[in-house]
Amino acid sequence: MASRSWKASSRALDYAAVISENSPLPSSFRSGAREGFFAFLPLSVGLVPWALVMGMAMASTGFSPLQAMGMNIIVFAGTAQLGTLPLIAAEAPLWLIVTTALALNLRFVIFSAALAPGFRGVGTPARWLAGHLLTDGVFATCLDKMMSVEDPHWRLGYYLAPAIWSWLLWQSFALIGIYAAGFIPKQWSLEFMATIALIVLLVPMARIRPMLVAALVGGASATLLRDIPLRLGVVVGICAGIAAGFAAEHWAHRSKRP
Amino acid sequence: MTFDASLWLIFILIALATTLPRASFIVLGNRVALPSVLQRALRYAPAAALAAIVVPDVLVVGGAVEVFNPKLAAAIAAVAAALAWRNPWLPFIAGMAVLLGLRFALGS
Numbered sequence: 001m002a003s004r005s006w007k008a009s010s011r012a013l014d015y016a017a018v019i020s021e022n023s024p025l026p027s028s029f030r031s032g033a034r035e036g037f038f039a040f041l042p043l044s045v046g047l048v049p050w051a052l053v054m055g056m057a058m059a060s061t062g063f064s065p066l067q068a069m070g071m072n073i074i075v076f077a078g079t080a081q082l083g084t085l086p087l088i089a090a091e092a093p094l095w096l097i098v099t100t101a102l103a104l105n106l107r108f109v110i111f112s113a114a115l116a117p118g119f120r121g122v123g124t125p126a127r128w129l130a131g132h133l134l135t136d137g138v139f140a141t142c143l144d145k146m147m148s149v150e151d152p153h154w155r156l157g158y159y160l161a162p163a164i165w166s167w168l169l170w171q172s173f174a175l176i177g178i179y180a181a182g183f184i185p186k187q188w189s190l191e192f193m194a195t196i197a198l199i200v201l202l203v204p205m206a207r208i209r210p211m212l213v214a215a216l217v218g219g220a221s222a223t224l225l226r227d228i229p230l231r232l233g234v235v236v237g238i239c240a241g242i243a244a245g246f247a248a249e250h251w252a253h254r255s256k257r258p
Numbered sequence: 259m260t261f262d263a264s265l266w267l268i269f270i271l272i273a274l275a276t277t278l279p280r281a282s283f284i285v286l287g288n289r290v291a292l293p294s295v296l297q298r299a300l301r302y303a304p305a306a307a308l309a310a311i312v313v314p315d316v317l318v319v320g321g322a323v324e325v326f327n328p329k330l331a332a333a334i335a336a337v338a339a340a341l342a343w344r345n346p347w348l349p350f351i352a353g354m355a356v357l358l359g360l361r362f363a364l365g366s
Contacts, residue, residue, distance in 0.1 A: 131281025
């Protein structure tokens with residue numbers, strides 16, 4: 001009986017093999033996915049204008065719709081795409097384009113390392129998929145639950161639902177943006193909604209004192225260092241913020257001791 | 259301006275420079291363990307990174323730090339809305355209202 005239903009659902013199993021290493025999609029995957037999706041849904045609003053702007057930017061750089069959607073699907077990265085567009089347009093050397101993209105993505109090495117323990121019990125193909133779909137918003141949404149929940153299926157569902165939703169939103173609204181370039185007035189400043197989305201992520205974190213210190217130092221350093229090349233100021237700002245938060249945590253512990 | 263086929267090579271290289279950093283530790287997983295001190299320090303990464311992206315964006319206008327500008331006022335309104343209410347949509351409404359209201363009032 002068990003083996004018959006096993007065979008009957010072999011297609012579902014093939015799919016599940018991509019998602020997890022040892023069993024078909026369990027109900028905990030679905031409940032994790034549902035919870036992750038609704039936790040992320042309000043924040044995903046911020047992706048819409050960002051994707052529209054991305055589409056319009058690629059169209060106004062001179063990409064054909066095919067080239068623009070090609071970039072959007074192959075690369076899937078807001079800041080790295082926006083950051084390299086002017087270089088591509090200026091026919092900059094390839095190494096500079098790639099180095100710039102790397103610098104803009106360095107923060108994801110940090111995010112990836114922070115998230116990695118949350119993927120214990122998850123298979124390698126699903127890890128590659130998760131890595132490819134990693135974004136700032138998904139990271140900020142998922143970090144806590146990925147660390148605290150035991151069930152690997154639940155964790156993977158909680159991560160993949162917002163990640164895939166982001167991908168779908170990103171592709172569809174970029175496509176609209178490509179064709180809408182020239183229709184939406186620039187004065188509406190819709191791209192500012194992306195900044196607000198980042199603020200919405202940041203505020204609850206900064207309620208904890210050392211986190212606030214990390215944010216203040218990170219923000220201040222990145223502002224002061226904004227003119228150093230390749231936008232490395234952002235990376236230096238992140239490192240300075242982490243160091244400051246860590247130091248603040250230590251001092252708080254020390255002052256509590258008698 | 260039109261682009262030739264080499265554009266696709268550029269896309270693939272940017273994609274590698276994007277996906278490899280993102281997948282790095284998620285894929286390596288337990289094979290490479292970060293020291294626990296580093297892991298504890300990394301908890302501050304998201305706050306530091308978000309601030310490192312947002313703060314210059316709202317403070318810098320045309321290359322110089324400007325304390326009085328519509329974007330900063332809008333960001334403060336969004337922070338206030340996020341602190342005061344649980345509703346996650348309100349910061350968007352407050353922020354965009356302040357930004358567009360101030361731009362309109364200042365006539366720019």
